[in-house]
Amino acid sequence: MDNQNKNLILAVALSMLVILAWSFFFPPPEPTPEQIAETAPNSQTATGDTASVPTAATGTDAPTAATAQPTVNAPRINVESSVVEGTISLLGGRIDELKLKNYRQDLKEGSDIVQLLKPTSEDGAYYALYGWAPGAGLSTELVPGPNTIWEIESGETLTPDSPITLKWQNGAGLVFRREVGLDENFMFSVKQSVQNNGTGTVSLAPYGTIARHGEPADLKNFFILHEGAIRHVGGELTETDYDDFESARNHEEYPVGEKGWAGFTDHYWMTTLIVDQPDAEISAFKDTSRNIFQTTAKHKTETLAPGQSAEVSSRLFAGAKEWETIRNYQDDSGVPKFLDSIDWGWFFFITKPMFWLLHHLHAFLGNMGWAIIGLTFIIKLLLFPLAYKSYASMAKMKELQPQMEKIKEQAGDDRQKVQQEMMALYKKEKVNPAAGCLPILLQIPIFFSLYKVIFVTLELRHAPWIGWIKDLSAPDTSSIFNLFGIFPWAAPEPGTIMALVFIGILPLLLGITMWLQQKLNPAPSDPIQQQIFGWMPWVFMFMLGSFASGLVIYWIANNTITFTQQYLIMRSHGYKPDVFGNIRSGFKRVSKDKE
Structure with missing residues (x-):
């Protein structure tokens, strides 16, 4: 040669x-105590506040409730399956406590189960919540939001065999319901409905939100791995690092197309909103004043005359990025390109x-x-x-x-x-x-x-x-x-x-x-x-x-x-x-x- x-x-x-x-x-830098302190929720967010939700009807931000009740004092519903355990808070109907039963933090004997979602009473709060943004004829107090206290209409424990239904009445003729189901793996189904029993016409828009208080404490920051927001809308996959989030007052909304999904991905875990309605819009932004990252799926505005009702269904994936599980959701449950949530890299055609x-x-x-x-x-x-x-x-x-x-x-x-x-x-x-x-x-x-x-x-x-x-x-x-x-x-x-x-x-x-x-x-x-x-x-x-x-x-x-x-x-x-x-x-x- x-x-x-x-x-x-x-x-x-x-x-x-x-x-x-x-x-x-030059390995990924370990977080400093100052960085860890920055990612912890401050006193305001620890009492139950959350990032504001864009309102479909007005294009403005819905205000955050001024007098939020502590999450720890709200009643809770148990969540139980063969792979997950946790609770749903009746404060906002938040899915805010979820552990993955088949995975532990490390190989040491007695190691804790991996906890994916956390309520605002804990450091690194991470949760999903749903609500309705007010439009014409309504104010923020007349629609369910992050701090609404729901009541249980049916069900005691959320399992794959027993969904639960939550109910809230605004005292002005609107009756809201939320039915939550769970499959054998990591997929929640959420059906939001509203019945107008009042005397006037109202406009309002349903939404779903995933909120994360600060960057995750175990963020790898490694160049071959994406951690942060991820979305698949309009047939295109987009990844956003935590450093690149747009501000809450200056962000874009992306049409879902026929189907789409968006949320947060970690090294091995993921939480995503899955939307099947083509008229929905997805956005990701950061509330810089409180260091809260947020992904929101906003559905079209519903205008209801007296006696009319509306409902919208969506799904929430919250769990481990198991290849076979995600592939089954993609192939059998119609979640487009869901396997791309795993970071296959530039050589994806080989990996x-x-x-x-x-x-x-x-x-x-x-x-x-x-x-x-x-x-x-x-x-x-x-x-x-x-x-x-x-x-x-x-x-x-x-x-x-x-x-x-x-x-x-x-x-x-x-x-x-x-x-x-x-x-x-x-x-x-x-x-x-x-x-x-x-x-x-x-x-x-x-x-x-x-x-x-x-x-x-x-x-x-x-x-x-x-x-x-x-x-x-x-x-x-x-x-x-x-x-x-x-x-x-x-x-x-x-x-x-x-x-x-x-x-x-x-x-x-x-x-x-x-x-x-x-x-x-x-x-x-x-x-x-x-x-x-x-x-x-x-x-x-x-x-x-x-x-x-x-x-x-x-x-x-x-x-x-x-x-x-x-x-x-x-x-x-x-x-x-x-x-x-x-x-x-x-x-x-x-x-x-x-x-």
């Missing part, structure tokens, strides 16, 4: 090294089918670690035709190594003559020195796509493999520091300098497999390049020690399969690599030097 092609591979490898180094040395295959391998093998290894086998099988040509070319290059060295000796410092005679040799022997570059280049998007899949998908979170590997989305917890668990002291915390130095078993295996694979490739003619390539396996070994175990397992499997393929193919073309003989020779030289 000539210097030009060696430089190409070197540039690609160094680019990957720069990206890995950046991820390690989506890659996770689809990984998901089904997991279903077949019963373990995500073995599924990653199975995925590696399939990827290598698909790339085998290219790999075969590449390794056959490398075998030929290895055979031509003596002739190439002879050309360099004869030409001396005349680089032009070296290049000319090298090209003549390649042409004569029908060797393509660039044949080995394509498989390497194809591995780059595959590697980053798998990195994306492992980082963003919930299915890898807390997924065990074997022995000490309890979480494939986290770094290897073993360490040379305690001789991989033989000594009684604990291993360094992942992400620390100590953890970088005292690597675990998986990074060590990665370095060894990279080094073995490198021994089969033609050595660069340039001494400096030889040194860089020689150090590269060990540099990558330390750099990848802080990466997710699932990614390291993929790379180890990929290196092992590549080494085996390359070794067998090169032997079948007449070249017999003596990798292990070189290792023995190296040990003998070391022993001789010591003597």
